[in-house]
Each structure stands twice: as structure tokens, then as C-alpha cells.
Amino acid sequence: MKNRTIDFDKIRTHVDQYDRRTKWSWALELFACAGIIIAVGFGWFSVENPSLLFQIGMAAMIVSAAFVAAKIATNRRTLSSDNWTLLGKINIQIEKREKEEKLLRSIASWYLTPLFIAILLASYGGYSHRTGHYFPDAGLLIYWGACLVLYIGIYYFNQWQVKTRLTPLLAQLYALREQLKDDVDE
Numbered sequence: 001m002k003n004r005t006i007d008f009d010k011i012r013t014h015v016d017q018y019d020r021r022t023k024w025s026w027a028l029e030l031f032a033c034a035g036i037i038i039a040v041g042f043g044w045f046s047v048e049n050p051s052l053l054f055q056i057g058m059a060a061m062i063v064s065a066a067f068v069a070a071k072i073a074t075n076r077r078t079l080s081s082d083n084w085t086l087l088g089k090i091n092i093q094i095e096k097r098e099k100e101e102k103l104l105r106s107i108a109s110w111y112l113t114p115l116f117i118a119i120l121l122a123s124y125g126g127y128s129h130r131t132g133h134y135f136p137d138a139g140l141l142i143y144w145g146a147c148l149v150l151y152i153g154i155y156y157f158n159q160w161q162v163k164t165r166l167t168p169l170l171a172q173l174y175a176l177r178e179q180l181k182d183d184v185d186e
Helices: 008-046 052-075 086-105 107-131 138-185
Strands: none
Touching: 008 052, 008 086, 008 138, 052 086, 052 107, 086 107, 086 138, 107 138
């Protein structure tokens, strides 16, 4: 029999903590999307005679938030079945983490870009509706720049999370799965 080099209890504790943290994190994202949809809806209907550009911007914001929420909800589901074995549970955790890694690595395309475009459209539409001008002023340009800096920060933060937390956790889970497969084969 081989020497045990992997501490299952330590990995399980780490995975459980990570799982709880990510559930709350994704739940917060879903709550934020719902809040955006509600706030934008109220904002949209509170404006008298909104311009077409403003309406397009508000619709884009609602569609973007709904798209982000749907992407999070559908991509967090696991297809692996829990057959009440340790290997089954590890496979579920691996599938969850792989899906999360895929979501976080591609966050610019499904999360940041649609919402940023919607922010540009909605704020520009509101600005032109409010002022009657079509060339943005310094305040709107600064707002767009601040949003861009924030979104770049969010992108790099998520890539750092993948590199420092998710990839090492996946490596531990892969090693544990291989060890269990080896033990079963013996």
C-alpha cells in the first residue's frame, strides 16, 4: 500500500470553506443583477418622454444584467451525480471548480463587456436626454473613465483569484482524485 501524501481532511475543510464563500459571492452577484434591473426599471419609468437613445441604454442595462444573472445561474449547475462515494463527491467539487474557473477566466466577455456597453449607452442616453447635447462633457467622460478603471480592476482581481486560489485548489482535488483511483485499482 502507498504512503498517504494527501491530507483529505485539510482539503475537505479548504474546499468546504471555498464552496461556502463562492456560493455567497455568486448569490451577491445575482442579488446585484436583480437590484440593477429593479433600479434601472424604476429610473426608466420615472423619466418623462425619454429619448430613444436613453430607452436603448436602459434596455441594454436590463438585458445585460439579466444575461449576467442567467449566465451565473446556468453555469453553476453540476452534471456529475453524487453516488454517495468519496470519488463522486470529489468529482462534483472538481466540476464546480472547473466551471467557476471557466467563468472567471472569461469574465470580460460575458460580464464586464455587456455591462460596460450598457453603462455607456444608458449614461450617454440620460446625458443627451437631460442636456440636449450629443457631445459628452468632462463629467461624463470622467465617469466613463472611472467605470473602465473599475472594470479593469475587477478583471485582474478575478484573474488573480483564479491563479492564487482556484488553480491550487483544483490541483489538490485532481491529486486526491488520482490517489483515490489508484487505491481503488489496487
